[in-house]
Each structure stands twice: as C-alpha cells, then as structure tokens.
Amino acid sequence: MSYNKAPSITAETINPKVRIFNYEPCGEIVRHSERLQQEMDENPDSLPFPEVIQCNLGNPQVLGQRPITFFREVLCLCDNPDLLNKDEARALFSPCAIRRARRIINSVPGKDSGGYTSSRGIKSLRQAVANGISARDGYLSKPDDIFLTDGASAAVNTMMQILIRSHEDGILCPLPEYPLYSASIILHGGTMVPYNLTEDRGWGLEIFEVKRCLEEARSAGLTVRAMVVINPGNPTGQVLSITNQEEIVEFCRKEGLVILADEVYQDNVYVENKKFHSFKKVARSLGYDEKDLSLVSFHSVSMGFYGESGRRGGYMEITGFGDDVKRQIYKVASVTICPNIAGQILISLVMDPPKLGDESFETFEAEKEKIHSSFLKRAKTLEKAFSSLEGVSCNKIEGALYFFPRLHLPSLAIKTAESEGVSPDVFYSHRLLDATGIAVVPGSAFHQASGTIHIRCTILPDEDKIATMIPRLKAFHESFMNEFRGSEPYMNDLRR
Amino acid sequence: MSYNKAPSITAETINPKVRIFNYEPCGEIVRHSERLQQEMDENPDSLPFPEVIQCNLGNPQVLGQRPITFFREVLCLCDNPDLLNKDEARALFSPCAIRRARRIINSVPGKDSGGYTSSRGIKSLRQAVANGISARDGYLSKPDDIFLTDGASAAVNTMMQILIRSHEDGILCPLPEYPLYSASIILHGGTMVPYNLTEDRGWGLEIFEVKRCLEEARSAGLTVRAMVVINPGNPTGQVLSITNQEEIVEFCRKEGLVILADEVYQDNVYVENKKFHSFKKVARSLGYDEKDLSLVSFHSVSMGFYGESGRRGGYMEITGFGDDVKRQIYKVASVTICPNIAGQILISLVMDPPKLGDESFETFEAEKEKIHSSFLKRAKTLEKAFSSLEGVSCNKIEGALYFFPRLHLPSLAIKTAESEGVSPDVFYSHRLLDATGIAVVPGSAFHQASGTIHIRCTILPDEDKIATMIPRLKAFHESFMNEFRGSEPYMNDLRR
Numbered sequence: 001m002s003y004n005k006a007p008s009i010t011a012e013t014i015n016p017k018v019r020i021f022n023y024e025p026c027g028e029i030v031r032h033s034e035r036l037q038q039e040m041d042e043n044p045d046s047l048p049f050p051e052v053i054q055c056n057l058g059n060p061q062v063l064g065q066r067p068i069t070f071f072r073e074v075l076c077l078c079d080n081p082d083l084l085n086k087d088e089a090r091a092l093f094s095p096c097a098i099r100r101a102r103r104i105i106n107s108v109p110g111k112d113s114g115g116y117t118s119s120r121g122i123k124s125l126r127q128a129v130a131n132g133i134s135a136r137d138g139y140l141s142k143p144d145d146i147f148l149t150d151g152a153s154a155a156v157n158t159m160m161q162i163l164i165r166s167h168e169d170g171i172l173c174p175l176p177e178y179p180l181y182s183a184s185i186i187l188h189g190g191t192m193v194p195y196n197l198t199e200d201r202g203w204g205l206e207i208f209e210v211k212r213c214l215e216e217a218r219s220a221g222l223t224v225r226a227m228v229v230i231n232p233g234n235p236t237g238q239v240l241s242i243t244n245q246e247e248i249v250e251f252c253r254k255e256g257l258v259i260l261a262d263e264v265y266q267d268n269v270y271v272e273n274k275k276f277h278s279f280k281k282v283a284r285s286l287g288y289d290e291k292d293l294s295l296v297s298f299h300s301v302s303m304g305f306y307g308e309s310g311r312r313g314g315y316m317e318i319t320g321f322g323d324d325v326k327r328q329i330y331k332v333a334s335v336t337i338c339p340n341i342a343g344q345i346l347i348s349l350v351m352d353p354p355k356l357g358d359e360s361f362e363t364f365e366a367e368k369e370k371i372h373s374s375f376l377k378r379a380k381t382l383e384k385a386f387s388s389l390e391g392v393s394c395n396k397i398e399g400a401l402y403f404f405p406r407l408h409l410p411s412l413a414i415k416t417a418e419s420e421g422v423s424p425d426v427f428y429s430h431r432l433l434d435a436t437g438i439a440v441v442p443g444s445a446f447h448q449a450s451g452t453i454h455i456r457c458t459i460l461p462d463e464d465k466i467a468t469m470i471p472r473l474k475a476f477h478e479s480f481m482n483e484f485r486g487s488e489p490y491m492n493d494l495r496r
Numbered sequence: 497m498s499y500n501k502a503p504s505i506t507a508e509t510i511n512p513k514v515r516i517f518n519y520e521p522c523g524e525i526v527r528h529s530e531r532l533q534q535e536m537d538e539n540p541d542s543l544p545f546p547e548v549i550q551c552n553l554g555n556p557q558v559l560g561q562r563p564i565t566f567f568r569e570v571l572c573l574c575d576n577p578d579l580l581n582k583d584e585a586r587a588l589f590s591p592c593a594i595r596r597a598r599r600i601i602n603s604v605p606g607k608d609s610g611g612y613t614s615s616r617g618i619k620s621l622r623q624a625v626a627n628g629i630s631a632r633d634g635y636l637s638k639p640d641d642i643f644l645t646d647g648a649s650a651a652v653n654t655m656m657q658i659l660i661r662s663h664e665d666g667i668l669c670p671l672p673e674y675p676l677y678s679a680s681i682i683l684h685g686g687t688m689v690p691y692n693l694t695e696d697r698g699w700g701l702e703i704f705e706v707k708r709c710l711e712e713a714r715s716a717g718l719t720v721r722a723m724v725v726i727n728p729g730n731p732t733g734q735v736l737s738i739t740n741q742e743e744i745v746e747f748c749r750k751e752g753l754v755i756l757a758d759e760v761y762q763d764n765v766y767v768e769n770k771k772f773h774s775f776k777k778v779a780r781s782l783g784y785d786e787k788d789l790s791l792v793s794f795h796s797v798s799m800g801f802y803g804e805s806g807r808r809g810g811y812m813e814i815t816g817f818g819d820d821v822k823r824q825i826y827k828v829a830s831v832t833i834c835p836n837i838a839g840q841i842l843i844s845l846v847m848d849p850p851k852l853g854d855e856s857f858e859t860f861e862a863e864k865e866k867i868h869s870s871f872l873k874r875a876k877t878l879e880k881a882f883s884s885l886e887g888v889s890c891n892k893i894e895g896a897l898y899f900f901p902r903l904h905l906p907s908l909a910i911k912t913a914e915s916e917g918v919s920p921d922v923f924y925s926h927r928l929l930d931a932t933g934i935a936v937v938p939g940s941a942f943h944q945a946s947g948t949i950h951i952r953c954t955i956l957p958d959e960d961k962i963a964t965m966i967p968r969l970k971a972f973h974e975s976f977m978n979e980f981r982g983s984e985p986y987m988n989d990l991r992r
Contacts, residue, residue: 009658009659009721009817009821010818010820011818011821011823011824013661014658014661014824015657015658015659015661016661018657018658018824019824021827057612059605059606059612060611061606061608061610061611062606062611062612064606067608067610072575072576073576075575076572076573076575076576076579079568079838080568080571080572083588088584088588089588092579092582092585108806109555109558110555110557112557112563113806113807114557114803114804114805114807115555115556115557115558115806116553116555116558116805116806117806150646150808150832151832153831153832153833161683162505162510162511162514163505163511164511165510165512183831184831187657187828256504258505294504302612307610308610309610309611309612310604310609310611310612310613311609311836311837311838312646312833312834312835312836321505322506324506324507325505325506325507328507328515332683335649335676336647336649336650336653337647337649337805337808339808340646340806340807340838340839341808342836342837342838343836
C-alpha cells in the first residue's frame with residue numbers, strides 16, 4: 001500500500017510503546033484452535049478427536065457455565081423498566097429481582113438505564129459494593145473509595161496511567177505473571193520489575209526475593225512505586241497464606257510501595273485450609289490505617305461463580321490516597337466518561353447478592369454452590385491427572401481458574417522444537433492440540449522462569465468433558481514421551 | 497496525611513501528563529447545579545425558581561428522552577435468553593425483537609451473553625454495523641474494518657495512543673472543541689494543533705485557516721499526523737457542507753494526514769438544505785480509495801434518537817491503514833479485553849434497525865420521528881429565543897444537540913467578573929443558574945477564541961420545559977444587562 005505523503009501511518013511509525021508490548025496470552029493457540037474448530041464444523045470426521053476443548057481461556061460462560069438467574073433477571077428488568085409495572089412480568093421474574101431492579105432504577109439518573117452516570121459510577125451501586133466489602137472484611141468500606149470500572153483491566157490501566165511518570169518508574173510484578181501487567185506498564189512507559197514466585201513452595205511469594213528485586217531495581221536507578229500481587233494467582237492457582245500477606249503488607253508499608261491487589265478470583269478458593277483475605281482486611285487487622293499504606297483492590301464480574309466476563313463490570317477500592325489523588329483518578333476516569341451501566345449493575349449484585357429471606361436466596365445459593373463444588377471437583381481431577389503424567393509436576397490448585405504444571409521433556413523434544421524455531425512449551429502445546437483437540441497456553445506467554453517449560457490450563461471444561469479429555473491427554477503424553485525419549489530420561493531441567 | 501517512606505503518591509508525584517490535562521466540560525457548573533437541586537429537594541421553596549433545568553449535558557435520557565422500545569426489548573432478551581423460549585414472553589416482546597435477540601444469541605460465543613468476545617467485537621454484530629454503513633453511504637463497508645468499542649471516547653483514546661509518539665507529534669483539532677480531544681492528546685503525550693472555526697460564517701471550517709495552522713506547526717518542528725473533524729459540530733451545532741468536506745479530504749490526502757472523523761451526531765441534523773455525509777462517502781465519491789487516504793470514523797449509541805449514553809457502545813471504522821497497523825490497534829484494544837456486550841448489541845441495532853415489514857417497524861419509525869421532530873422544534877425555539885436577547889448572537893442550530901451563542905456583555909460585567917477572579921462566561925453562567933435554575937456550560941470549557949464570551953446550551957429539555965425556561969432566561973438577561981450596562985453599550989468584543 002502506498003501513500004501520497006509522509007507521515008503515512010505504518011506499524012513502524014506508530015507509537016513505539018504500542019509496538020513493543022506483547023499481549024497475546026492466548027494468541028496463536030487460540031487462532032489455531034479456531035481453525036481446527038472450523039475444519040471440524042465443515043468436515044466432522046477430518047480430525048483425530050471428537051471436539052476441540054478450550055482449556056486456554058478463563059472465560060466461564062463460553063465453556064457452558066450458566067449465568068446466575070437472579071443477576072440476569074435484574075439486568076433484564078433494568079434494561080426495560082416498563083416491565084416492572086406489567087402483570088405478565090410477575091410470571092417471569094422473581095419478586096426480589098423486581099424489587100431490586102426497582103430500587104436500582106429509582107436511583108439512576110433519569111430513572112432509566114441509558115444516561116451517562118458519574119465517571120466513578122452510580123452512587124447507590126457504589127454504596128452496595130462498599131456494603132459488600134464491609135461485610136466481607138469486617139472493616140468499613142466507604143462508597144467514596146469505590147470507582148466502578150469496565151472490568152478490572154480498565155482499572156489496572158487507570159492506575160498505571162496515574163503511577164507511571166517515565167521509564168524510570170518501576171512496578172513490581174510476579175513471575176509467572178498475567179500479561180496484562182507487563183502490557184499495561186510498557187504501554188504507559190514504565191519499567192516492569194519482576195519478582196519470582198517459588199514453584200517448589202507451591203508458587204509461594206517469598207519476601208526476601210521481592211526485597212532482592214526491589215534493591216536491584218533501586219540500584220539501577222529506578223523509583224519503584226508499587227507492587228502487584230495476584231491473589232488467588234493467575235496463571236499459578238495458588239492462594240497466599242495470611243502470614244505471607246502480612247509480610248507483604250509490612251514490606252510495602254516500610255518501603256513506601258502502593259499495593260496493587262488483583263483480587264478478581266476472591267470467590268474461587270478450593271482448599272479447606274486457606275481462605276481468601278483481602279489485603280485491606282490484612283492491613284487493618286495489623287493495625288494499619290489509611291495513613292500507613294496506599295492500597296488498591298481490583299475486582300470484576302468476570303470470574304467467580306458469576307463469570308460475566310463480556311459484561312465488563314468491576315470496581316477498584318482506593319484507600320490511603322489523598323483526596324487530591326482521587327480527584328486525578330476521577331479525571332482519568334472521566335476521559336472515557338463513565339463505566340457501562342450493565343457492568344455497574346452486575347458488580348453491585350456480585351457484592352450485594354440475595355440475602356436469607358429473599359425469595360431468590362435459595363436458588364441463588366444452590367446455583368452458586370453447584371458451580372463452586374464443580375470447580376472443586378474439576379480442580380482435583382485435573383491436578384491428579386496432570387501429576388500422574390511422566391515428567392510433569394503440578395502444584396495444588398488452591399484457587400483461581402488455572403494451574404500451571406511444569407513439563408520435564410526429553411532433550412530430543414527440545415532440540416526438535418529448536419529446529420522448528422519454536423520454544424518447547426509452544427511445540428508441546430501445538431502437538432497436544434493437533435493430536436487431541438485440547439487447547440492450553442504455552443507458559444512463555446506468562447513469562448515463566450527461563451529454562452523451564454510450563455503450560456497453563458483452566459479448570460473450566462465441564463466434568464463430562466474433563467472425563468473424556470483425560471484419557472486423550474494421557475495417551476498423547478505417553479506417545480509424545482516415547483517418540484522423543486531416545487535412550488535417556490527427560491533432561492530439560494538445566495537449572496537443577 | 498503522612499506516609500512512611502518516599503515515594504508517597506500525591507497529586508504532585510503522579511504522572512504529570514495526568515496532572516496537566518483539563519477535562520471538565522461541565523465541571524463546576526454541574527456540581528453547583530447538583531447542590532441547588534439538593535437544596536430544592538430538601539426545601540422546595542428556598543430558591544427563586546421552580547426547578548433546575550440541565551442544559552449543560554448532552555445526556556438525552558437523563559432529560560426525559562425515552563429509549564427506543566425495540567432496542568430495549570432486544571437488550572432485555574439477550575440478557576435473559578431463557579425468555580426466548582417462554583410463552584409469557586410473547587405478551588411482553590414484539591416478534592421481531594424475539595427474532596433479532598435469537599439471532600444475536602446464536603451468534604455470540606457460548607450462545608449466552610456473558611462471555612468475553614473478540615477484542616474488536618462479535619463478528620455478526622460488526623457485520624450488522626458494516627451493513628448499516630454500506631446502506632448509509634452506498635459504498636461497501638467491511639466487518640474487518642470495524643472495531644466495536646465502549647463508546648466513541650474509548651475509540652478516540654485508542655487512536656491517540658496509536659498515533660502519538662512524543663510531544664513532537666501534533667493533532668489538528670477545531671476550536672471551539674469538544675475537550676475530549678485536548679485531554680486525550682495531552683494524556684498521550686502529544687501536542688494539540690488548534691484551528692479556528694469561523695463563527696461569522698456559521699462556524700464554518702475554512703481550509704486556508706487549517707493550512708495556516710498546519711504550516712505554523714510544521715515550522716515549529718511538529719510532525720502533524722491527523723486532523724480531527726467533528727461533524728455535526730460540538731459545541732457549535734453546525735453541519736459541514738459537502739464542498740467543505742471535499743476540501744478537507746483533498747487537503748488531508750495531499751498533506752498525508754489521517755482524518756479522525758467524529759460522526760457521533762450523524763442522526764442529528766435539523767436543516768432542510770444539509771444532510772449528513774460521512775467522510776468516507778465523500779472520499780469515495782471523489783474517487784479516493786484505501787490507498788489514497790487514512791480515515792477513521794467514530795460513532796456511538798450516546799446521541800441521535802437513541803441517546804443510550806450510559807450504555808457505552810460505539811464503533812470505529814478504520815480504512816486506509818495496512819493490516820499491520822490494524823493488528824496493533826487490535827493489540828491496544830485487547831488490553832481492556834473486549835467492549836461490553838450490551839454496548840456491542842446496541843450499536844448493532846442503531847446501524848441495523850427494524851426494516852419495513854418487521855412488526856416493530858412502525859413503532860420504531862414513530863418513536864424516532866417523534867424524537868427527531870421534537871429536536872427540530874426545540875432547536876428553532878431556542879435559537880430564536882437566544883437571538884432575541886440583547887447583545888447575543890446565535891448561529892443556526894443545524895445539527896448535534898448544542899448551540900454556542902456569543903455574548904457581548906457590558907464592560908462593567910467583565911470587570912466585575914475579573915474582580916471576582918472568574919472569566920466573564922463563568923460569571924454569566926453562574927448568575928444565570930442562581931437566578932433561574934438554568935444550567936449551561938461556560939464557553940471557556942471548549943477553548944473559545946480568546947477575547948470572546950460564549951455559553952454552550954443543549955436542546956435537550958423537553959418542549960414544555962423550554963417553554964417555561966425562556967421567559968425566565970429573558971427576564972434574567974434583561975436584568976443582568978441593566979445591572980451592568982452603566983452608561984455605555986456592550987463593549988467586550990475587543991477583536992472587532
């Protein structure tokens with residue numbers, strides 16, 4: 001394509017910050033799995049497996065998770081408030097959904113659900129979120145500390161825009177990481193300061209490692225402004241112990257770092273011996289108040305038992321910042337005018353669901369419990385299956401929707417991957433997909449430690465699908481190992 | 497508030513690009529009008545007017561505009577697809593809304609409406625938008641050129657992020673301007689290159705003026721990358737003539753500038769002698785193709801006869817860029833994962849509404865016509881009323897939802913404003929609000945030409961409200977002018 005006159009816009013002449021960041025957590029493997037799906041739709045017997053199973057995306061409803069009835073009833077009524085006054089609607093909606101929708105509609109500008117709202121969200125919905133946080137933590141949350149957002153990603157971007165002044169500003173991020181963080185830091189011109197999670201200790205976060213990385217960054221001239229913690233973890237599936245969280249709070253307080261707490265998997269915990277605790281609760285229970293620590297907590301409607309990912313609803317709770325900073329955050333939020341109303345409503349429902357005595361309470365609890373207990377079963381089944389594979393180690397899946405098993409592949413497999421110009425994790429993932437229809441994400445998408453090989457797999461396919469997929473996985477893995485074994489055992493682990 | 501250790505986050509230590517931009521198109525006046533509203537709610541007889549009338553915000557539904565029934569029916573059914581199979585639903589929803597919702601639900605991932613979608617939006621909805629554009633323009637639009645977005649503001653931000661590399665990159669913007677543009681340019685580190693619209697020629701865009709500004713910017717070392725055109729205009733309410741649009745196309749083609757066409761008011765035209773023409777249609781009808789001109793057109797669900805502002809739906813159509821650039825745009829879009837689904841559905845309905853033969857067609861057309869003809873009446877009434885005021889000149893309201901009358905105030909009023917530390921437009925607007933409850937926006941929020949005094953007023957209050965507001969406006973203005981007249985006529989126009 002030729003243009004008449006410089007400056008023409010090409011990938012070489014756009015903003016270099018856009019050009020260099022990499023954000024394809026599920027890129028090529030998704031496209032390849034979509035091609036296979038299309039091939040299968042057109043010619044059902046052309047492939048050596050009965051279906052493509054998407055274990056690559058944290059996208060619950062696309063894998064068959066049904067939305068919570070109460071949430072959708074309220075959303076539907078708020079879309080069409082005329083229904084609230086129609087007798088026929090009573091046959092279709094529960095009385096408490098009707099009451100809730102009426103309350104919401106009465107509190108929104110114009111008493112309809114199509115007007116601009118405040119850039120931080122509708123006050124009554126922020127109040128509902130704050131009430132939910134207060135009930136969860138046992139410490140007061142204030143609606144003026146809540147910004148409703150178009151999902152957690154938008155909120156993270158806003159905070160990076162506020163915090164990062166130049167490439168000399170660093171942000172501590174876990175490795176392996178959810179790549180939104182590195183993408184957003186690069187896009188806003190800052191420097192990512194990675195710290196390693198320790199795989200051998202169940203993907204634990206060790207504070208001496210974080211301290212080491214902080215000091216190294218400071219010696220290199222960086223001003224480190226904040227520490228990202230993802231709890232429960234993505235892609236790693238661990239849940240931090242409360243002692244660990246206390247150490248992080250003490251550390252960030254002492255070092256003057258903002259805690260950016262990604263708490264979007266707070267409703268996804270699968271082990272008896274651990275619970276989700278918000279960083280705010282941990283800080284407050286240590287006696288630290290607004291003046292001691294700056295803390296941002298991110299949450300969204302995407303995961304949990306609700307899985308309303310495409311609805312783009314979320315909040316951030318901002319504590320330990322002055323009103324002047326909050327005004328600046330408000331200003332950044334106002335550039336995109338306001339978060340979408342459906343998302344605002346949904347996050348208020350997530351944080352303020354039906355209560356005992358409400359007509360929808362039992363249905364709500366049953367739906368929630370069904371999803372949760374199924375997650376629990378699926379996590380156990382998959383953990384066991386992967387751990388049983390030759391050369392694969394797999395930490396306990398404690399929370400979130402993912403696990404991140406490590407593969408110890410024969411050196412011939414690694415050499416073959418090299419000769420094909422791809423990394424071993426990509427090589428294995430593509431072989432797996434082509435042979436079985438199981439789509440996982442290569443660990444390099446999450447910046448796994450160099451010299452190691454991982455894949456990220458979700459626990460989202462339903463139990464029947466998991467039951468059919470495991471024998472296929474086992475057969476593939478055995479044949480893969482046999483193909484590349486040669487005379488030696490697996491040898492790829494150069495660091496040990 | 498004190499912190500334990502540097503760097504503490506204060507308004508002084510945040511990203512300076514955030515600190516310096518100004519984005520309060522309706523800031524202080526909104527807060528003041530909200531305070532008055534609250535005062536009135538608490539004590540109805542405390543103020544010298546019966547109600548606060550918000551003429552400051554382009555927020556149709558908050559001022560009583562009813563949403564389009566068909567749109568809300570489809571949205572509601574997509575929220576709760578179970579309804580599609582219930583007999584009771586047939587009493588509540590039109591058959592064509594049921595059909596449309598079924599078609600949409602069958603085309604979205606997971607056949608529900610809560611999953612992540614592609615970062616550029618659901619393909620079938622992009623196809624619907626492309627079909628609508630093709631029908632509007634008579635030139636083919638392709639779904640792969642469409643990015644669905646969370647409203648036009650998000651899309652504008654994405655494009656600024658792509659185009660701006662440093663403060664040496666300039667973007668041509670009209671003055672007076674909708675301040676999203678200056679805010680977004682500053683936030684992304686670029687330089688705004690303003691060009692003046694000519695008030696004496698009905699806010700016309702004169703190409704020699706744009707050329708002068710371009711050359712000046714180039715002499716100052718800037719690389720000018722794009723030209724923003726808002727048509728119909730905000731805050732100015734003009735509609736560009738087709739000749740004028742042709743000149744702009746020729747100019748941008750010759751100078752190698754991307755046209756960023758803000759076309760969000762395309763359904764708001766109120767004059768017989770002008771029609772909305774998209775820049776793409778104008779370019780194609782001049783014989784210019786993808787290879788000749790880079791063009792981005794922005795549209796949204798916020799305005800028009802639909803007014804679904806808080807729903808945050810929109811699209812950008814991107815033509816004349818290579819696939820490499822589109823991939824980079826996709827990458828930026830993917831950082832916030834996907835536009836919200838309700839907004840995606842709504843923009844598809846705006847561009848692909850009920851057709852002749854559909855059961856909802858007549859209702860849809862009647863609702864649309866009612867809103868449109870009322871806008872037309874209101875525009876005429878307000879234009880006449882403002883033009884009749886002493887010292888006020890007001891261009892024809894040709895389109896959009898606004899007009900931008902100019903005030904020639906007595907010099908004593910200007911001096912009094914100065915002594916109170918505010919600009920004359922702010923002074924007048926606050927006096928007007930306190931005396932009459934009518935809220936307008938001071939022209940300085942839109943970067944009016946220096947030495948001039950304007951206010952921006954919307955045509956959104958309903959006809960009854962406008963009828964009661966005009967006598968109050970006239971009485972206030974007369975008394976204001978009498979108060980400050982002194983011995984001389986109005987004198988503020990220093991440039992003439």
